[in-house]
Amino acid sequence: MTATELVKNIARKSHELDPCTRSNYSSFNVNHTELKLSVDFSKKKIDGVVKYDLTNKSTASATDEVVLDTRDLTIKSVKVNGAEVNSYELSSAVPIYGSALHIPLAVNDAKVNTTKKLDVEIEFETTEKCTAIQFIEGDTGPYVFSQCQAIHARSLFPCFDTPAVKSPYKFIGISSSKVTMSGLPQPDNGTTDKYVFSQPIPIPSYLVSITSGNLAKAAIGPRSDVYSEEPNLAACQWEFEKDMENYLQIAESLVFDYEWERFDSLVLPSSFPYGGMEIPNMTQLTPTLICGDRTQTKVMAHELAHSWSGNLVTNCSWEHFWLNEGWTVYLERRIVGAIAQREASASGKSAEEAEKYGEQMRHFNLIGGWNALVETCETFDPKFTKLVWDLENGDPDDAFSRIPYEKGSFFLFKLENKLGGKKEFDPFVKFYFSKFRYKSLNSAEFVETLYEFYEPRGKKEILDSINWERELFESGLPDKPELDTTLADEVYAYGDKWAEYFEAGDFQSVPFNETDIDSFEGEQNMLLLEYLADKFKAIAGDASVSPEIIKQFPKVYPKFANSKNGEIVSAWNNLLLSYGQYKSEDAVVQEYAEWLGHTGRMKYARPGYKLLKNGISRDFAIEVFTKYKQFYHPICRTMIEKDLDLA
């Protein structure tokens, strides 16, 4: 088969157009968008005006309407080329996708139909059903933030809500509190209640964002500030100032120069549902990263990597989400490895040894990723353990899991190895990101680009040996990669001792102590807790994990019991509640439930409620959720309701 035929076959296996939008986006080019959002804290809503500068793409029979996505939005007025259009229509609401806004182009002004250039202006306001924004009482005053990925932008403003469409933006935010949006702040910002931002690089709707609150900022690098409410600012600054600029420089050497000028970030209140979100010029971060030990900064490396993978080069629909996240995890781990290498060489290791250590660190992270991939493949809906999804009538939030991250990055890791290692793969990384910058692409175009790059370099056979069908379209685990376990072996050896102890069944004394693991670094502790969970699960037959011994764990490992690090808190309680036979009234359970009630990051909250359900009881999980329900972001609330079968 020629590469062209292969690519055609791959392309045929997924939708040509994005199935998650009802807009007629393929008929238009968006030349520029101006979006004005006015925050009304007292009514908890946002009023807005959006102005699209469009070109009708079709020449012969010009499209006679503009169709935009909306969901739970109130439309107040529509103008086309300056003239009011009263005959617009909102189609009846479809769950998840919302109501398409149909704007006729020929009714009031016959000329419109024949002009290729169109100015469309819409006035609107959000309703309380808006899933993109959350109004909260911040620690220092009223606060609002948005989160549009994947298809929530349509509940904030009428738009072509597909990552296939990109536009440069002018943003205007009006609020009584400081505003940040997805662009560079313009001079005079904040002298009145008006804040203006420019985003000259074309971006998709899901990267549109607004935050308003009592925000302060501090420098964490020569081109980076961190924003948060004043009381947490110094802690946020400390957490990131050591790594920020190093991350930027390493990422630039892996791909190419950072194009967005500044990389600022914003630490949100604790109901923020994600670890991070790659808003251009204003990455959003969960406050769970601020744990005082800099162990979670790799989330910053991840969001930074999106400046290339995702924000410059974008998946053309959510069916190809792995192109965003798989590439980003791939780059994130390259950055983490390179940092370890730098630190090793600064501490006096030879260049060769330092490089080796960097790879060991990268592989240590790959091992964690592989474990997550195995666990997700075992537990998640098989139709979403494929690399490329079918989202016809589907909700991308339901498809979301570690799969696009891990299966995607392991796919790239496999390609790297097959094609001759980092030296041979790095030029492709640069080629790919240069080719698609400012564009959106699908998985077939990715494969096409591999052939385009490697065929002239005599590597067509290597690519031909890859089973693309299996890699891209089949559920479940890919082949297990060979990983360097140097940094994990110590952890495994120690974890094995616990398994042997339970298998021996003599529980007279507990021959373990926190000092056993004094030498473990941040991530090794995490791996230990995960490894113990795996080992305990595997213990079967006559042997058993004694709940009495598990109940002594907090005394054996006070550093875990007292940890403020969300990764540890989650993995630790998973062990205790799964194997300790605790009752809902036990202090361990009460403390964990209270922590869950203030932790809106879905990575912790969703497994947390499942743990309460499976480890204590469904009734107890529901009781805790009901108590804290109002705290959670609408996206997180919906997902927990689904997880607890309340939906």
Ligand code: BES
């Ligand atoms: N873009 C994602 C977050 C996201 C994905 C929001 C899908 C909404 C829908 C972000 O870059 C991300 O992947 N965050 C991770 C960070 C982790 C992989 C380091 C998270 O939130 O945990």
Ligand code: ZN
């Ligand atoms: Zn990401």
